[in-house]
Amino acid sequence: DVQLQASGGGxxxxxxxxxxxxxxxxxxxxxxxxxxxxxxxxxxxxxxxWLGVSDTSAYYxxxxxxxxxxxxxxxxxxxxxxxxxxxxxxxxxYYCAAGRVINEWLIERAGQRAVIYKYxxxxxxxxxSS
Numbered sequence: 593d594v595q596l597q598a599s600g601g602g603x604x605x606x607x608x609x610x611x612x613x614x615x616x617x618x619x620x621x622x623x624x625x626x627x628x629x630x631x632x633x634x635x636x637x638x639x640x641x642w643l644g645v646s647d648t649s650a651y652y653x654x655x656x657x658x659x660x661x662x663x664x665x666x667x668x669x670x671x672x673x674x675x676x677x678x679x680x681x682x683x684x685x686y687y688c689a690a691g692r693v694i695n696e697w698l699i700e701r702a703g704q705r706a707v708i709y710k711y712x713x714x715x716x717x718x719x720x721s722s
Contacts, residue, residue, distance in 0.1 A: 595617035596713030601686060603719045604678055612673040613689030614713055619668040620645045621688035622711075625699050628662060628673045629706060630684035631715070641673060642688070642703030645694055645698045649699050655681070683695045685715035 600612040612628065619626060627642035641662035643650045650662050661674040671688060689709035693702050702708050
């Protein structure tokens with residue numbers, strides 16, 4: 593199984609930066625896609641960014657494209673989400689997740705769907721103050 597531990601959330605001012613980390617085991621063996629999701633109060637969980645573990649191809653939702661960056665370290669043990677230029681709308685509980693798709697060319701489209709992720713970390717709260 594893949595064990596995930598997310599950290600790095602907190603209170604941040606509008607326009608500032610925050611980095612989330614997700615320590616895990618099994619990236620590359622039991623999971624070939626990792627992602628960050630978020631859920632704001634009263635809203636559905638949505639994909640923020642996802643990444644193919646083998647080739648590190650990264651994909652983003654339109655709401656964060658150009659502001660957030662997802663990355664994985666060379667040891668394939670930690671996935672990070674660098675959040676720059678945060679906005680009040682970024683306030684949410686953030687979750688890291690890991691899953692597997694049959695063919696890696698599916699990652700771009702399938703990676704935004706929560707259903708493909710078998711493993712989930714506990715959420716970390718991000719609050720953006722104006």
